[in-house]
Amino acid sequence: MPHLNMVQAINQALAQEMERDDRVVLLGEDIGKDGGVFRVTEGLWERFGAERVIDTPLSESGIVGTAIGMAAYGLRPVPEIQFLGFAYAALDQIFTHAARIRNRSRGRYSCPMVIRTPYGGGIKAPELHEESSEALFCHMPGIKVVVPSGPYHAKGLLLQALRDPDPVLFLEPTRLYRMIREEVPEGEYTIPLGKARVVREGKQVTVVSWGSMLERVLKAVGPEAEVIDLMTLSPFDAETVLASVRKTGRAVVVQEAPKTGGFGAEIVATIAEEAILYLRGPVLRVAAPDVTMPLPKLIDAYLPTMDHISNAVQEVLRY
Amino acid sequence: MPHLNMVQAINQALAQEMERDDRVVLLGEDIGKDGGVFRVTEGLWERFGAERVIDTPLSESGIVGTAIGMAAYGLRPVPEIQFLGFAYAALDQIFTHAARIRNRSRGRYSCPMVIRTPYGGGIKAPELHEESSEALFCHMPGIKVVVPSGPYHAKGLLLQALRDPDPVLFLEPTRLYRMIREEVPEGEYTIPLGKARVVREGKQVTVVSWGSMLERVLKAVGPEAEVIDLMTLSPFDAETVLASVRKTGRAVVVQEAPKTGGFGAEIVATIAEEAILYLRGPVLRVAAPDVTMPLPKLIDAYLPTMDHISNAVQEVLRY
Amino acid sequence: MPQEILATFNVRRLSILDPDGNVDEALMPELPDAELRRMYEMMVLLRTYDNRALALQREGRLGTYPPSFGQEAAQIGSAFALKPTDWVFPSFREVGIHLTLGYPIAQLYQYWAGDERGQRGPDHLNIFPFCVSVGTHLPHAVGAALAARYRKDPVAVAVFFGDGATSKGDFHEAFNMAGALNAPVVFVCQNNQWAISIPVREQTAAATLAQKAFGYGFEGIQVDGNDVLAVYRGVKEALDRARDGGGPTFVECLTYRMADHTTADDAARYRPPEEVASWRERDPLLRLERFLARRGLWDEAYRNQVQEQVQQTVDAGVRAMEEIPPPERSDLFTYTAAAPTPRQAAQLEES
Amino acid sequence: MPQEILATFNVRRLSILDPDGNVDEALMPELPDAELRRMYEMMVLLRTYDNRALALQREGRLGTYPPSFGQEAAQIGSAFALKPTDWVFPSFREVGIHLTLGYPIAQLYQYWAGDERGQRGPDHLNIFPFCVSVGTHLPHAVGAALAARYRKDPVAVAVFFGDGATSKGDFHEAFNMAGALNAPVVFVCQNNQWAISIPVREQTAAATLAQKAFGYGFEGIQVDGNDVLAVYRGVKEALDRARDGGGPTFVECLTYRMADHTTADDAARYRPPEEVASWRERDPLLRLERFLARRGLWDEAYRNQVQEQVQQTVDAGVRAMEEIPPPERSDLFTYTAAAPTPRQAAQLEES
Amino acid sequence: EAEPEAVPTAPREPLATPSVRKKARELGISLYGIRGSGPHGSITHEDLEGAQPAAAAPHPLAED
Numbered sequence A, B: 001m002p003h004l005n006m007v008q009a010i011n012q013a014l015a016q017e018m019e020r021d022d023r024v025v026l027l028g029e030d031i032g033k034d035g036g037v038f039r040v041t042e043g044l045w046e047r048f049g050a051e052r053v054i055d056t057p058l059s060e061s062g063i064v065g066t067a068i069g070m071a072a073y074g075l076r077p078v079p080e081i082q083f084l085g086f087a088y089a090a091l092d093q094i095f096t097h098a099a100r101i102r103n104r105s106r107g108r109y110s111c112p113m114v115i116r117t118p119y120g121g122g123i124k125a126p127e128l129h130e131e132s133s134e135a136l137f138c139h140m141p142g143i144k145v146v147v148p149s150g151p152y153h154a155k156g157l158l159l160q161a162l163r164d165p166d167p168v169l170f171l172e173p174t175r176l177y178r179m180i181r182e183e184v185p186e187g188e189y190t191i192p193l194g195k196a197r198v199v200r201e202g203k204q205v206t207v208v209s210w211g212s213m214l215e216r217v218l219k220a221v222g223p224e225a226e227v228i229d230l231m232t233l234s235p236f237d238a239e240t241v242l243a244s245v246r247k248t249g250r251a252v253v254v255q256e257a258p259k260t261g262g263f264g265a266e267i268v269a270t271i272a273e274e275a276i277l278y279l280r281g282p283v284l285r286v287a288a289p290d291v292t293m294p295l296p297k298l299i300d301a302y303l304p305t306m307d308h309i310s311n312a313v314q315e316v317l318r319y
Numbered sequence C, D: 001m002p003q004e005i006l007a008t009f010n011v012r013r014l015s016i017l018d019p020d021g022n023v024d025e026a027l028m029p030e031l032p033d034a035e036l037r038r039m040y041e042m043m044v045l046l047r048t049y050d051n052r053a054l055a056l057q058r059e060g061r062l063g064t065y066p067p068s069f070g071q072e073a074a075q076i077g078s079a080f081a082l083k084p085t086d087w088v089f090p091s092f093r094e095v096g097i098h099l100t101l102g103y104p105i106a107q108l109y110q111y112w113a114g115d116e117r118g119q120r121g122p123d124h125l126n127i128f129p130f131c132v133s134v135g136t137h138l139p140h141a142v143g144a145a146l147a148a149r150y151r152k153d154p155v156a157v158a159v160f161f162g163d164g165a166t167s168k169g170d171f172h173e174a175f176n177m178a179g180a181l182n183a184p185v186v187f188v189c190q191n192n193q194w195a196i197s198i199p200v201r202e203q204t205a206a207a208t209l210a211q212k213a214f215g216y217g218f219e220g221i222q223v224d225g226n227d228v229l230a231v232y233r234g235v236k237e238a239l240d241r242a243r244d245g246g247g248p249t250f251v252e253c254l255t256y257r258m259a260d261h262t263t264a265d266d267a268a269r270y271r272p273p274e275e276v277a278s279w280r281e282r283d284p285l286l287r288l289e290r291f292l293a294r295r296g297l298w299d300e301a302y303r304n305q306v307q308e309q310v311q312q313t314v315d316a317g318v319r320a321m322e323e324i325p326p327p328e329r330s331d332l333f334t335y336t337a338a339a340p341t342p343r344q345a346a347q348l349e350e351s
Numbered sequence E: 001e002a003e004p005e006a007v008p009t010a011p012r013e014p015l016a017t018p019s020v021r022k023k024a025r026e027l028g029i030s031l032y033g034i035r036g037s038g039p040h041g042s043i044t045h046e047d048l049e050g051a052q053p054a055a056a057a058p059h060p061l062a063e064d
């Protein structure tokens, strides 16, 4: 099996699904001739043509809005937003329309599309290139949110997302794009949405994470920790988390985003609602501080570190 | 003291602050000659002129963006978004700019403005007129979120918000606009932001709520409950909540929004992190289901009811 | 040449039928008498439907309702220009389109009564749900148009919106995307000159809306929106061009909102009664009556017959609407997604 | 008249200085020799600053950097048209403005090295921070312009952006708001013909960007963006008009991005070398040199002297930048809001 | 990391996590009088081990 990085794995998933299903079309800024600013769509314009790999004007809202119309017509568009920080302009289209068209039309129309976007910090890029605002999307019924934590899962989750009947936001942790190489089967395979995975079993504390933080978690914690990769944030797999917490009695949630109102809050709240009688101590969150995301010189002081993670784990183990 | 409803109280606060501070200017759709679709700005155009009460084109992003420029120049603009459901188009301006200009310019520029918008359900209005998406804003460092639960607090909180050095989202629960009348002092008074209030003391369970749900909470719960009105959601007054929970050992959080990822999750997570040793049982959330907000025929089946609230309270009291 | 003129643009205005009912024969579209009469019948239907909506709203049987009074020609003329395979993206004030295309009246009322199920149109109609968030549906039309072209379907897409919508960023991004990608889409603006209390001259400093198209590299034209023949011709030419690969067109129908914005509005607060009165004289229905009368296609007897017929149709629609059982709580959960999440499933079970 | 012409718009193009350095004297702005030379010096400074930025980036001392090569005239000409009391809203590729206005070079480099503190400009400069989110700063300029007018300050506002920005909804909403409210703002587009890999002809179907102004009811003009005199004149007239209550103007500076989009880009992937080469001949600096030489204001000695001087200025800026101590973790917390929240305060105390 | 607040004053109520409270309930043990050895003086599962069921107090929280 070839060793691929996440850029290659995503590229392969897109190419395979485009080959298999002519409803799949890509659109976005610089995804065609340039192959995408991270080269994720490299070679696809040459292979599938400008009708299926559409270079668009610079207009995030228009890109998503156009994709919505394509999806309603019966295609399976894959809009790319160049960086998550520029998706804020498309939130209206996502919240008002993509997430609601099935309901608004009582099933007459639907919106099967995958919004792909690089996300997360640690790449030393300009402002708004390192946002981690997944929580915004997880509060909106009607849209799924998927975050792979490595090449293998990126490919399988993306193939599944591309076949989902409803809109999926597919957040690609930019820091991992070329950091991790994994064996990735050449053929098609899918990983179900809405299911978390236990990456490492442990007995004393459950550590829940996703995306690029997972890599830090795995380095920071010892065998005492059961590590869960959520993979899908919306809808998230509460059962896997709760089953683990019921076993370990302790939990730490690690998110990259600012603490307050992040998706970690939902995990903790769910535990507090449904597994509290098993808890031996506080459920702690490891997160960025509640400040504006800084430029590169301070990004390392902002993002949660392995120390933060292991300190939190040690703290809950005191109970 | 005159008995005012919330529309009148807000109108009075705006008028008084405009009188006191010529930096305050209003802008939005239909706020001038028409006096606002809920009459909140009635009479202000006549009194302060079209230069200070600006009827704008239909463009929510442009309204907020224009206000940002005004604020940077030294004014204290008060953009109105006609309904919160149309503020999604302005999220980019709010998240990318209003919330960050102070930081981006390292204090050289700031963005003192109050975005006012009717919000919440139960008014039997068309689609997107009853959204309750406050949680989206509470995850963004740099912007405050304030929700009054009645006329008296609306006036005092709004006057304070108008004097805040940073951007404030002021969410006006539409269902309460004309429902509650209270004694409202004619003169100026302010209520600090970032402080919750204990509306009713109780010993056995803490019920946390805000905005239009508070009215239902107060009707649904008995003297066993300590009822907290958050008033400011961002930054929220964790201390008041925690102190109460440490006393009662039980908590229920009532929000109008869909459950998952709502602001209630943050409250519960904070309790689970910081008051777990005092908790006797689960912390429950009462919330709307995780579905697309319906049209009027189903709105009553969607919004949390007094029954939901009292059932949750009874449930936690079992522990 | 230091101060060169790089290009020149003319804003054209098309009108065919004058207020007295005379037509410019050179521009008169080819329409059989039966079609001309059907146009009239649909305009009467729309007005009757609207009047009944207001009555139902007053009785508490409908929610907030935005009537089309004054805009009948702009809507019906556009609808006649459509082919059944074309796709339509309406805003919230073009029920004239729905009626012409045969959307069930009961479902239209059902929607305005606050029941989402009214939005599920018949499967053979390619009409999108009403869009309440002003102007945000324009990009969808562009996307559908690109999809149709990709599928090589001989389809054009028409999207309808008001003058207020022209101020939204979505208008711009959709227009620009359509131009850049040469999408087979026709943008039809119902310029009724008001967006709630904002007159179009405060909505934009542009003297016409049609000229906005020039910024996107395609044609914009103003048509007399109270002239059903001009609207028909303008929209039809644009749709034909779109189907032929000629790209997008913007058609501004200049008309007038004769009533309040909605039943929740009081237009007397912000606009002079004289203005409203002056437009009452330009009523598109009267104008078409005069034209048909000149052609010998209209007389009192015919009018009475149409009105009676239409009244029955509307009555039947109202009855059918009122027979629809109310939605169930479980309906909340059916269409948020194709399949419920575990948490949604649990919430459905609760209370 | 059934097919009336309602209005006609001409897209004008202004150029003064031809590639050989000849000027159209009728259009030549009044500029003392010293100012002409200062224009040249600033253009050399910008180019030198840019070259150094690329070198620093290669050495890992700066982050991703977007150079201005080829756009010196479009930037410096605009900056010269500004009065000190005017307000400026830049995008991320107009450091020529900053340099002309006297923004400290050390802080510019500091910013591009990834240090937010570079954005705190001197208090006497009314220049907003760089805006990375393309086009989203346009409404801010409109707001500042309205605020200035409200304050009766004799101030105009200039906002700078690229061709790609013209596709954003914010462009539209800002332009329309400015037109509708007659704001004293000048929109200056640096049309360098590329938005990363998207050429302007794919960005929009409009043949010129200038014509986009017509849709908003105000004037749009294209100027030769490699002609510093035309840029100066076009922008100055627009600013004067704004200060005089004449409302907004759109000035399209047609220029060319001679380098990669940024240091992270490789333009050879998507554009032909011939195109780049053809623009090298139209280098705005060469053109100004020729003009100055004809006026007896330029010779090799002068050039060498300018280059040396500018080199020293840039060197000093780099040295000053490198002497700035790195930011502290506590700096994260200083400016999210005027005062920290209790939770922020606690987070500041932690690790 | 977020440290549970130090106990401001002597607690009216013994400190214990919900799981300890649950076990105490199941065992019929009153938390009063048990010396907590956990963080902030909280009663741990181990602390419950030596404790005797309180015959007279069917519900440890009955004082409310």
Ligand SMILES: Cc1ncc(C[n+]2csc(CCOP(=O)(O)OP(=O)(O)O)c2C)c(N)n1
Binding pocket: B029, B058, B060, B082, B086, C093, C132, C133, C134, C135, C161, C162, C163, C164, C165, C166, C190, C192, C194, C195, C196, C257, C261
């Ligand atoms: C994005 C958005 N903003 C505000 C509103 C509230 N609103 C409803 S209709 C309307 C005016 C629309 O004017 P126009 O586009 O001219 O359509 P008309 O009502 O005249 O048919 C407004 C402001 C809305 N529905 N959507």
Ligand SMILES: Cc1ncc(C[n+]2csc(CCOP(=O)(O)OP(=O)(O)O)c2C)c(N)n1
Binding pocket: A029, A058, A060, A082, A086, D093, D132, D133, D134, D135, D161, D162, D163, D164, D165, D166, D190, D192, D194, D195, D196, D257, D261
């Ligand atoms: C809203 C937004 N979308 C995407 C990007 C990524 N991006 C940075 S520059 C750029 C192209 C900008 O082109 P243009 O406006 O012509 O300015 P230029 O770079 O040519 O100066 C893009 C797509 C961004 N910064 N902001």
Ligand SMILES: [Mg+2]
Binding pocket: C162, C163, C164, C190, C191, C192, C193, C194, C195, C196, C257
């Ligand atoms: Mg209108």
Ligand SMILES: [Mg+2]
Binding pocket: D162, D163, D164, D190, D191, D192, D193, D194, D195, D196, D257
């Ligand atoms: Mg460009």
Ligand SMILES: [Mg+2]
Binding pocket: D264, D265, D266
């Ligand atoms: Mg490259």
